[in-house]
Ligand SMILES: Nc1ncnc2c1ncn2[C@@H]1O[C@H](COP(=O)(O)OP(=O)(O)OP(=O)(O)O)[C@@H](O)[C@H]1O
């Protein structure tokens with residue numbers, strides 16, 4: 309279990325902003341084994357800073373990261389897989405060689421590294437490029453190599469900063485499958501993303517950061533429960549003005565009136581809708597993560 | 607294999623595979639070989655002489671360094687034509703006269719006269735023992751060879767050190783600028799990364815240096831030049847290798863530390879300027895020492911790191927240096943290199959993750 313508790317970080321300011329900039333103002337969350345944790349937040353919210361602190365690339369001013377009940381140390385981190393926000397690869401090194409090299413650095417033997425690299429190259433669809441220099445690859449393919457580097461040593465924890473950005477839909481599915489497989493193997497996975505539908509689809513838990521604070525964290529259904537859903541009613545050939553006085557908004561599409569509302573008396577609305585015309589659809593819809601997100605950071 | 611060795615191996619393999627390395631090595635090796643042959647091609651006097659109805663004089667006995675080629679002409683007229691055409695430098699006629707085109711080369715003139723006289727006296731039964739030459743000054747026999755070796759050595763040391771430390775700096779910035787360090791440092795410690803890089807590129811430098819020395823030794827012995835070498839060449843070669851390593855570690859560490867302050871390749875040469883200036887000064891001083899190897903400046907600087915890393919090998923080549931002096935100077939350099947390593951590792955590990963604008967060395971050192 310990976311526990312992040314009350315991380316705080318202030319960056320020193322330059323001459324024009326001597327007070328500096330508070331990047332993290334108390335970030336806490338927990339990722340359990342086999343849990344996929346989506347880390348979302350607006351630009352500049354503090355996701356990357358948090359992940360860098362977890363990986364020991366940056367020192368927090370205060371707060372702690374614990375792994376399996378103990379403060380996270382250098383030897384534990386060696387077994388983590390990390391994909392930094394700013395991608396870093398040796399541009400002139402060949403794809404397969406590079407993945408093997410990082411595998412070796414992270415403690416694999418020569419044979420193990422070769423095999424792991426070959427597997428990942430296959431899984432991530434890089435087969436034809438294995439002997440090309442990284443600089444000859446398109447951005448998305450470089451991204452796949454970067455992922456392979458993070459995954460090659462069969463890490464105990466995965467920390468991925470925007471792993472899906474820049475990938476085509478096929479690669480997104482391939483990566484999602486790899487991550488889910490690692491997750492099922494008991495590995496905690498944290499990844500940040502701005503693609504909220506993807507986070508909603510893949511993640512067990514989600515954390516929302518805003519301006520360096522956790523504004524929400526929990527499983528997707530927990531977050532949903534905190535929000536009331538939207539009631540949507542579609543009425544055909546309705547008498548105009550039937551919804552006057554009801555909360556929410558009515559949009560008219562051809563001969564259909566669509567009412568979207570929250571927190572109203574649904575039985576009352578149903579009665580009025582049936583009186584007004586032919587009810588085609590009546591249902592309470594779960595809030596999407598996008599809606600939860602917008603609500604939370606507002 | 608641990609992190610340090612893996613990093614070093616990558617540097618070595620990457621370097622050895624580049625065209626620049628292969629071509630560079632070939633060019634230096636060819637240059638060294640050419641230099642080893644050059645004195646042979648240019649140096650040594652050689653004369654072509656003609657005879658008409660005369661004996662060839664044993665000139666080579668009197669002038670062992672010079673080469674003589676003899677041609678026989680049927681009559682004086684043919685010899686005269688050959689002299690005028692420049693085919694021969696002079697022609698000996700009837701064991702009595704020498705034909706030349708204008709004034710005779712003074713050395714050749716003296717040679718011909720004295721050898722002729724000796725031959726005639728010998729025929730008359732007079733035997734003159736040659737004068738014994740005895741030097742009361744320093745043994746100056748090898749002065750020329752020593753200076754030549756010193757000049758070549760200092761040039762090779764300078765070029766290799768500058769070349770390799772630039773590689774170190776560019777490698778550091780490549781990893782910092784592209785953020786590869788973020789991944790590397792989550793699996794190896796900063797000092798391992800630094801030491802691995804310095805070690806790996808040092809091995810590449812050592813391969814270069816060894817190739818140059820080996821080719822130099824082989825080529826000079828094939829060309830016959832090594833006959834003029836002073837005794838103790840093995841000691842000198844070993845000494846040069848040790849000095850290369852010491853100088854390289856010192857300068858490469860500083861180079862890595864300075865390079866870790868910047869994030870872009872374009873900034874590398876600016877940030878390295880103080881260091882390259884120091885190496886240039888060391889080089890020029892060593893060059894001066896070649897011809898003043900026993901002077902006060904040479905003696906003093908051959909103990910002062912980092913100057914000693916080039917001045918001492920030059921002194922060793924140019925004159926005879928007692929072993930204890932070499933040892934003392936090496937100890938001083940080892941101490942200095944260790945201090946620089948400690949400082950450099952500190953700067954590097956603090957600066958290498960701080961991408962963006964160029965950092966100030968003082969800020970990095972002051973930060974907690
Ligand atoms: N090295 C730094 N020096 C100064 N300020 C920094 C530094 N790194 C980050 N910050 C500041 O910290 C805050 C959090 O940045 P961070 O990169 O963690 O955001 P993020 O959530 O990853 O954003 P994005 O979605 O754009 O990647 C930002 O306001 C940023 O300006």
Ligand SMILES: [Mg+2]
Nearest residue numbers: 355356357393
């Ligand atoms: Mg970020």
